[in-house]
Amino acid sequence: MxxxxxxxxxxxxxxxxxxxxxxxxxxxxxxxxxxxxxxxxxxxxxxxxxxxxxxxxxxxxxxxxxxxxxxxxxxxxxxxxxxxxxxxxxxxxxxxxxxxxxxxxxxxxxxxxxxxxxxxxxxxxxxxxxxxxxxxxxxxxxxxxxxxxxxxxxxxxxxxxxxxxxxxxxxxxxxxxxxxxxxxxxxxxxxxxxxxxxxxxxxxxxxxxxxxxxxxxxxxxxxTGVGNCHVYVDNEADLEMAKAIVINAKTQRPGVCNAMETLLVNKDVAGLLLPDLLDTLRKDYGVEVRGCPATKALISWVNEASDEDYFTEFLDLILAVRVVDNIDEAMDHIYKYGTKHSEAIVTTNYNKARRFLNEVDAAAVYVNASTRFTDGFQYGFGAEIGISTQKLHAxxxxxxxxxxxxxxxxxxxxxxxx
Amino acid sequence: MxxxxxxxxxxxxxxxxxxxxxxxxxxxxxxxxxxxxxxxxxxxxxxxxxxxxxxxxxxxxxxxxxxxxxxxxxxxxxxxxxxxxxxxxxxxxxxxxxxxxxxxxxxxxxxxxxxxxxxxxxxxxxxxxxxxxxxxxxxxxxxxxxxxxxxxxxxxxxxxxxxxxxxxxxxxxxxxxxxxxxxxxxxxxxxxxxxxxxxxxxxxxxxxxxxxxxxxxxxxxxxTGVGNCHVYVDNEADLEMAKAIVINAKTQRPGVCNAMETLLVNKDVAGLLLPDLLDTLRKDYGVEVRGCPATKALISWVNEASDEDYFTEFLDLILAVRVVDNIDEAMDHIYKYGTKHSEAIVTTNYNKARRFLNEVDAAAVYVNASTRFTDGFQYGFGAEIGISTQKLHAxxxxxxxxxxxxxxxxxxxxxxxx
Structure with missing residues (x-):
């Protein structure tokens, strides 16, 4: 039948x-x-x-x-x-x-x-x-x-x-x-x-x-589907821009595949960026933060992130944070934990922007923009059947x-x- | 191990x-x-x-x-x-x-x-x-x-x-x-x-x-793979060109996927084209011919084609032949028996050429050329990984x-x- x-x-x-x-x-x-x-x-x-x-x-x-x-x-x-x-x-x-x-x-x-x-x-x-x-x-x-x-x-x-x-x-x-x-x-x-x-x-x-x-x-x-997306904030970055992008990528619609799940921050700007940003995320947006030891050393209320957290697509108001030494460590993290969906760098450095665009393997790679733009309508297609996370055909x-x-x-x- | x-x-x-x-x-x-x-x-x-x-x-x-x-x-x-x-x-x-x-x-x-x-x-x-x-x-x-x-x-x-x-x-x-x-x-x-x-x-x-x-x-x-390819010779066709294309498509390398397996001929030119062409194919190229009743009525030595023959990719010096009433019957045959690989029409009629190009669903559709051209080198790609017979990616x-x-x-x- x-x-x-x-x-x-x-x-x-x-x-x-x-x-x-x-x-x-x-x-x-x-x-x-x-x-x-x-x-x-x-x-x-x-x-x-x-x-x-x-x-x-x-x-x-x-x-x-x-x-x-x-x-x-x-x-x-x-x-x-x-x-x-x-x-x-x-x-x-x-x-x-x-x-x-x-x-x-x-x-x-x-x-x-x-x-x-x-x-x-x-x-x-x-x-x-x-x-x-x-x-x-x-x-x-x-x-x-x-x-x-x-x-x-x-x-x-x-x-x-x-x-x-x-x-x-x-x-x-x-x-x-x-x-x-x-x-x-x-x-x-x-x-x-x-x-x-x-x-x-x-x-x-x-x-x-x-x-x-x-x-x-x-x-x-x-x-179509899974997006474990990252934003890497470089040491050479406009930190106000970084804040806006991070907040948008995490909170504008947390339940979708192009939302950010893990924030990677260069160690040289972690102290400048994180205390205020994570506080805003928690207080104004209700985000739970799970950080690496370096993050916790900066901000005491942050929960500890497990390795599993970095692999997780939370699809929720939860953010994993990791402080990294440089762009290479950021890209290594993305390579290991990412799902090749949408990845962003915030930087003012030309060479690092180019390296990130060329070396990160993902469906969409961004310089100085929110990962939330990975979308058929946002790209100007006028329609969207879905977001392919495979490499064949689309x-x-x-x-x-x-x-x-x-x-x-x-x-x-x-x-x-x- | x-x-x-x-x-x-x-x-x-x-x-x-x-x-x-x-x-x-x-x-x-x-x-x-x-x-x-x-x-x-x-x-x-x-x-x-x-x-x-x-x-x-x-x-x-x-x-x-x-x-x-x-x-x-x-x-x-x-x-x-x-x-x-x-x-x-x-x-x-x-x-x-x-x-x-x-x-x-x-x-x-x-x-x-x-x-x-x-x-x-x-x-x-x-x-x-x-x-x-x-x-x-x-x-x-x-x-x-x-x-x-x-x-x-x-x-x-x-x-x-x-x-x-x-x-x-x-x-x-x-x-x-x-x-x-x-x-x-x-x-x-x-x-x-x-x-x-x-x-x-x-x-x-x-x-x-x-x-x-x-x-x-x-x-x-x-x-990649199967090619049950056809050449349709229209009633409005240069019959010398049709002969050359049919012989080439069948015999130039019969063991490959872009070789013709079935010849479809419009009834109005079957009598003009087939006796001489099939004789040449048999005598000069050693091709075994399996035809429909109308083909057999024209040429007595032709073997009878079964429905199974029309479905078969012979990859050999065997040719199935069918006489059809018009381009619609030819396209219906291709739709029913074909594998959507390479299909050709021989015609001098503009509208029929356009209809065949638009309506036949195949990886490659030809007007007045041999199906044998479906090949990365022949297309000018300089390389060929294979010929995709699916519709996704390639x-x-x-x-x-x-x-x-x-x-x-x-x-x-x-x-x-x-």
């Missing part, structure tokens, strides 16, 4: 993807606009379905935070619709010829962006991902197979039905948006191995979900182009190979 | 990769040149080792073809050295900033090519892959873990020792080129799951090897750029996120 549902929906998505690939930009954008309209027009149905998820969630004892993520209101549905309209306004990456050249034998070879085909998205609680992921895939000419969390199943079913119908009404093929309705976990296991129907899988959610997919999928996966914030692949188009006049 | 060897070598490669990433272009190119020199200077050692492989191969009853692939001579070693010198001459992709832009808040964001880190290559008999793969990885600032076939183990050990020593002498870090020496198959199973040490895996060899890796690896894989012939990833480098002056 589970297998039948997953297989048949994935097969339908594959069939639809063939038509999707040749759909004009105008039709795809129009589909997004109609989807947005229908979401708003039929928000009653969505809110009704969402109430069922909410009441089941309360019965199952979901936390207030999770219940809040699950909740859909008129306002939130309007935001989802606005998101679709924004995607419709973005330039279409499909069909763009990235480069084109001529060979000595006269062959003209171009590299053109084309849809990937079928994208599988496996995600957790938030029902807005259903709209967002479907919109981004449709924009880029892909069919999509969605597998949301069981907590949001009623909301997801209502949303998927509405946006599917809307897309078809605007000219998209039947079947381009598929939602797996069974909440049986086996569905994920099947989906992960459907290489004949699914071209790429993008898991969105917690580390557990992502690792399950990375470990078990035979379909190529784009890994690294860092992923925009529309990352949902495409390329094909070579070759123009000849009878060339044969000698 | 096996696990220890694989783990410790992969860990050493990981350590070396950190240094590799910051090595200058000059040092990496110099290492390639010294490697080439040493291969030639120490060719006696290689040939001696190769003799052991050859005699074991004969004992094990390897086919003449396999023995020939295994054999190393002075000439072949010189070719391997020449290959390294050619790689040294190519432009360095590492450090290239592909694009750079400025955000309204003043942040300047660039996308820079950087080495992937550690690349695992799993391959079969030919010992020249040891040199080629190591050279390409070193050129692009990557460390490499090589796992060759057991038939070539003595040759591979000799070669790896020589090129490793040479690379270190030229300034590369110890451990950047690792060869797994155990021939235990378990080594491959371990390698495929070493996500902490290996960034990408590239299997090179037969379909069995590639599928094993795709099915079992947790490390991201670049899939599709089609892979040059040096495909052995790199990117990182975002961000220049700020104190920007924080609001």
């Amino acid at each position: 589970v297998r039948e549902e997953v297989m048949s929906k994935a097969a339908k998505a594959r069939e639809a993807s063939r038509v999707m690939g040749s759909l004009s930009t105008a039709v795809r954008d129009q589909a997004l606009l109609v989807m947005a309209e229908e979401l708003v027009d039929r928000s009653d149905e969505i809110i009704e379905a969402n109430k069922m998820d909410m009441s089941k969630g309360r019965e199952r004892g979901l936390s207030t935070a999770l219940l809040d993520r699950l909740l859909l209101t008129e306002g939130r549905i309007n935001e989802m619709a606005e998101g679709l309209r924004a995607i419709a306004m973005l330039p279409d990456p499909v069909g763009e010829v990235i480069s084109m050249w001529k060979r000595p034998n006269g062959l003209q070879i171009g590299k053109m962006r084309v849809p990937v085909g079928v994208i599988g998205i496996i995600y957790e609680a938030r029902p807005n991902v259903t709209v967002d992921a479907a919109g981004l895939c449709l924009k880029t000419g892909n069919a999509v197979v969605l597998r949301g969390g069981s907590e949001a199943i009623c909301s997801n079913k209502a949303i998927a039905a509405i946006i599917s119908e809307a897309a078809v009404r605007a000219g998209a093929p039947e079947g381009a948006i598929q939602l797996i309705e069974t909440t049986d976990r086996e569905a994920v296991n099947i989906l992960m191995k459907l290489n004949q129907y699914i071209d790429i899988l993008i898991p969105r959610g917690g580390a557990g979900l992502i690792q399950t997919v990375v470990r078990n999928a035979t379909v190529p996966v784009i890994e 690294r860092g914030p992923m925009g529309l182009a990352e949902l495409t692949t390329t094909k070579y188009i070759v123009f000849g006049e009878g060339q044969i190979r000698k | 096996v696990r220890e060897e694989v783990m410790s070598k992969a860990a050493k490669a990981r350590e070396a990769s950190r240094v590799m990433g910051s090595l200058s272009t000059a040092v990496r190119d110099q290492a390639l040149l010294v490697m080439a020199e040493e291969l030639v200077d120490r060719s006696d050692e290689i040939i001696e080792a190769n003799k052991m492989d050859m005699s074991k191969g004969r004992e094990r009853g390897l086919s003449t073809a396999l023995l020939d692939r295994l054999l190393l001579t002075e000439g072949r070693i010189n070719e391997m050295a020449e290959g390294l010198r050619a790689i040294a001459m190519l432009p360095d992709p590492v450090g290239e900033v592909i694009s750079m832009w400025k955000r309204p808040n003043g942040l300047q964001i660039g996308k820079m090519r950087v080495p992937v880190g550690v690349i695992g290559i799993i391959y079969e008999a030919r010992p020249n892959v040891t040199v080629d793969a190591a050279g390409l990885c070193l050129k692009t600032g990557n460390a490499v873990v090589l796992r060759g076939g057991s038939e070539a183990i003595c040759s591979n050990k000799a070669i790896a020792a020589i090129i490793s020593e040479a690379a270190v002498r030229a300034g590369a870090p110890e451990g950047a080129i690792q060869l797994i020496e155990t021939t235990d198959r378990e080594a491959v199973n371990i390698l495929m799951k070493l996500n902490q040490y290996i960034d990408i895996l590239i299997p090179r060899g037969g379909a069995g090897l590639i599928q094993t890796v795709v099915r079992n690896a947790t490390v991201p894989v670049i899939e 599709r089609g012939p892979m040059g040096l750029a495909e052995l790199t990833t990117t990182k975002y480098i961000v220049f700020g002056e104190g920007q924080i996120r609001k």
